Amino acid sequence: MAHFAVGDVAVYQGQGIGRITDISTMEVAGSSLEFYTVHMDSGTIVRVPTHKADDVGLRSPIGAEEVPMIYGILKADADRPVDKTWNRRYRAYSEKLRSGSVEDLAQVTRDLYRLQDDKDLSFGERQMLEQARGLLIKELSLATRKGEVEIAEEIEAVFAA
Numbered sequence: 001m002a003h004f005a006v007g008d009v010a011v012y013q014g015q016g017i018g019r020i021t022d023i024s025t026m027e028v029a030g031s032s033l034e035f036y037t038v039h040m041d042s043g044t045i046v047r048v049p050t051h052k053a054d055d056v057g058l059r060s061p062i063g064a065e066e067v068p069m070i071y072g073i074l075k076a077d078a079d080r081p082v083d084k085t086w087n088r089r090y091r092a093y094s095e096k097l098r099s100g101s102v103e104d105l106a107q108v109t110r111d112l113y114r115l116q117d118d119k120d121l122s123f124g125e126r127q128m129l130e131q132a133r134g135l136l137i138k139e140l141s142l143a144t145r146k147g148e149v150e151i152a153e154e155i156e157a158v159f160a161a
Helices: 064-075 086-099 102-118 123-144 148-160
Strands: 009-012 016-028 031-040 045-049
Touching (some): 009 031, 016 123, 064 123, 064 148, 102 123, 102 148, 123 148
Antiparallel strands (some): 009 016, 016 031, 031 045
16 A cells, blocks of 8 residues: 655656645545645646555656666557457557556557557547656656656657667
């Protein structure tokens, strides 16, 4: 179970990176619950029950030692979806994004980049690619202490090869 302290950086699935700014107890439906207050980089404030943090995808960011594995996923051959219809692919990719896993973010980014080489992506798939790519760039930037523009260029270079 993830335990955070005030000031810790955390990744919240589908939202991105934020900082724990408070841990407080609130009364909810007659029960006393402890919450993390997370200020996301986007400006959004999220409150997550501490006992549900793992279940909802609140996790610590990856470390520098995990970065080569992420680039390995990006460089690997794409998983060709069994379903040929865009809406079924979209659902499968949505599930991966909701998982909160950086590995899943890398897979969705890779698969959609590779798919667009073969065919035009649907509007929803293009949006999903941008979301996955953006979240991946932010996390890799944090892990490597490189700028987001530099990480974006590195990712583009992977798919240009």
